Amino acid sequence: MRRGPSAFNIAAIVLGMGFLYLPIVLLVIYSFNESRLVTVWGGFSTRWYVSLFQNEQLLAAAWVTLRVAFVSATLATILGTLAALGLVRAGRFRGRTLFSSMTYAPLVMPEVILGLSLLLLFVSVGVARGFWTVMIAHTTLTLCYATVVVQARLVSFDEALEEAARDLGAPPWKAFALVTLPNIAPAVAAAWMLAFTLSLDDLVIASFTSGPGATTLPIRIYSAVRLGVSPEINAISTLLIGLVATGVIAVYLLNMRRRTAAP
């Protein structure tokens, strides 16, 4: 479609983007509100950020969340890359249909079901719920997202390059590490980031699979939200949004530069 946008198109874009961003912008603005009341603007202040960093419970939860997200994202990216390799390159193998169903289903499966089923597994095996059970649950969910991201890149990569390396005598793992991996690296990095943020965000699955001592940040935020709107939640939300937005925009700009640098 090379004709320019019409007035109707522009209106649709402006309204759509306004709808997507207005609530977030308001939330960020009111995190700097001096007043405790949401609707009263009491002047600019960073006092809620200060009180955030004195809230030990919240800091502890944030630390748990970051650790879970880091470990599960790393594991999910490794497993997801392997899964993508199997799906794209292995051709037909026994159990392929089951395998691809299992990688796509969690993408749309209601989280309540995923959380409940994993909890039942942990209960019937008899492990205490905590850090590791949340980590396993998040890896299971995010590994599917990682697979899709890496798979999308892998299908457009010419396999013949790696075959050439093998024909020249490189063992399979070496041919993969030296030829394919550098080529799919942006997708692998994107997969890790997606897995990391999904784990950072998740409330439902973590609520089912975590135990005492492993309360994650979304669980804390959720219990605070149930008690009503407060400027502290706005402040921590703003920090989280800022963190994620910086990461996503940085990756985007890096990719843009790479694209324009390449002939």
Next chain:
Amino acid sequence: MSVTGAPRPRRPWKGLGRPRGQPSSEARAAYAPFLWLAVFFLVPFLLVAKLSLSDVVLAIPPYAPRLDWSQGLGGVIAFVRALDFDAYARMGQDGLYLAAYLSSLKFAAVATVILLLVGYPLAYGMARCRPSVRQALLMAVILPFWTSFLIRVYAWIAILKPAGLLNMALAQIGLPPVDILNTDTAVYIGLVYAYLPFMVLPLYAVLERQEAGLLEAAADLGCTPLQSFWRVTFPLSIPGVMAGALLCFIPMVGEFVIPDLLGGSGTLMLGKTIWTEFFSNRDWPVASAVAIVLLATLVIPILLFQRQQTKMMEQR
């Protein structure tokens, strides 16, 4: 993204170097994730199915029977005999579960239609911009998808609550206040807001690839812009419409956070039902039975979604 149309040629020589019947190294690479998903995705589902046939007891964990391996085969037989459909019977007798089931489907279906009506013009407008603008707009749609779901839903509470920002704005222009928070309207707003990126991205992906020449040809043949939209653009975008609708509908049926935070006590949705049965009522068998019914309903849409995903991956 370029579409060459023709599928990549198969490689007839692939796998010739290795002995017959032995899996390729790529197939072996998939063993680890395969095993992981079998243990942490497939087995847990069987456990949910099993638990839906169990009974509630006052114990930890709060269900019976439990499989006693030390009894050997006798234990297994006793275990199987103790399974029953009581949880399903209880679910069937209480009209509340049926009401929650129907209302979940209604919420998801209506929200999907609204999402299409909101998302299509947005995706269409984006696809008609210059490539550089398009990239920036795409980024702007993806960004909320990365930011926390919980936080984005929370943002609406401050807007919709009785003394919230919406009513403040209405008062400014002299309109009477509205009471939206904790109603079904708030749930619809939340669903449409939270799932909009999931609808726009697949729609945009198909619309962006459409050739401008098609519309020119339609115009040359005497179509008005509206006619060429309905006869050319829209039919060609059906795969995107399907993908977007499935991507939104399926998880929305089991949504928990939005009805819980924005809906009222009268808002019935299955995700909330499962959560309450599990955490508040500690009725694990009924929670599992509800989950099984929900899953059985979603099996066909999920299979459709998988077929679509596989097709899309193979078409590139």
